[in-house]
Amino acid sequence: MFAALGPVSEGPWVEHCTDIFAHCLTDDPTMAAYVIDDGTGRLLSCAVGEYEPRLPGPRSSAAHVGHVRSVVTDPAHRRKGCARACVAALLHWLAGQDCSQVQLRASAEGQRVYAGLGFEVMTDVFMSWRPAACPVGEAVKESRSD
Template identity: 50%
Template sequence: MSALVRRATVADARELVRMRQLALTCPEVPWSRPRDVPDGPWMEECRKAFASMLRDQDPETFAAFVVDAAPGRVAACAMGFLLPRLPGPGSDKPFNGDISTVATDPEFRRRGYARAVVTALRDWMDLRGCKRVTLASSSEGEPLYVSLGFVIDNPRMSWRPE
């Protein structure tokens, strides 16, 4: 089945929050019970952030691609950022890409929608000059990403202030 993918607009901000909440419920252990991600003030802050990023796309550093379920309702989405990078001896490309959220509403899974939106986002990033596109995957999503050409790299280290 071919999915009609479109670039998200400001009008999609509330649905993008719903999809982000859905993505965050992905179980830590494959095929186990989904994690609880409660509603809260974070959702309105996230909606405002999405609306701002979708409205102020100059320079374009954020994009979300969606497949619609119905008017005003999203079936699947993929969203991500272009991260500036310094030129180096191996590449003068100006960005790395980070896919931050991929989600498909449960009733629309197994239709190729995630593949369609991730491909659209990856292609958007490639056209803008990404040297590398990264994402964090659940084990359920890993086969999809591998089939799209992503490789499992050594884990990166991170630090978070307390």
Template identity: 45%
Template sequence: MGEVVRRATVADAGELVRLRAVMLAAMAGHEPVGDDWRRAAARTLRTRLAGPDPTLVAFVVERSDRPGSLAACAVGAVEFRLGGPDNPSGATGYVFNVATDPAHRRRGYSRACVTAVLDWYRDRGIRTVDLRASRQGEPLYESLGFVRTADPAMRLRLPPPE
């Protein structure tokens, strides 16, 4: 791989949102609708990537044919929970938004970005890392050491306040 993985900056927010749309389209089978979510995601990225001690980080590979455009990315967040026997600090990494532009797939870019996020966690002493994998992504994550857990994921969507 001739491309270099680098840490994302605030200037990458728009491209990170574009790649998020690529990922969401691949998972849902259709393009995501609306722009409100894009504006909110870009705002979140600009704020959190600029922080002095971020709890959100992204690593990217730029497209060599179009400076300023991204070929791939992976985002990681740090969540803090109460510690337990398997994770005394309670700090847990969460990998998400792993996406590669369709024209740049099968070149190892997602692997390089996820590996950079995992290294970032290791440097901070974070020992537990979670993610949710699509069927297409499972082989990559398994090759990096991720295993299925017995914990079922559940979700509740609360209505907005009146």
């Protein structure tokens, strides 16, 4: 399924990801995965999510915010409701964990599925910082010189 995203290199990340994922699903009550298989154990679709604590605010006093971390569907089984069913089950679980909202990053292909489940496009700008791209010490020096 990763191949549908483009070339994927094999490497140590696969074993590392597998180990962490297995640990989280067995030992971390804040993560869940909902799957559909073909009856022989072959994965057709999967939705993985987790929740984390949040501070109360004026719009909600709920204890958690949820995140849909990954949704994948075998290309041969797309447009059959598999992803929708997995995400709907995940959302039901997250709602039961006192999540005030659930967030995700959607691909253009998945956006229609999520909108159909009630997700809305937010106007906030998503930003990311990567330590290797900007060492903390350099960022602190630059902000002090401004």
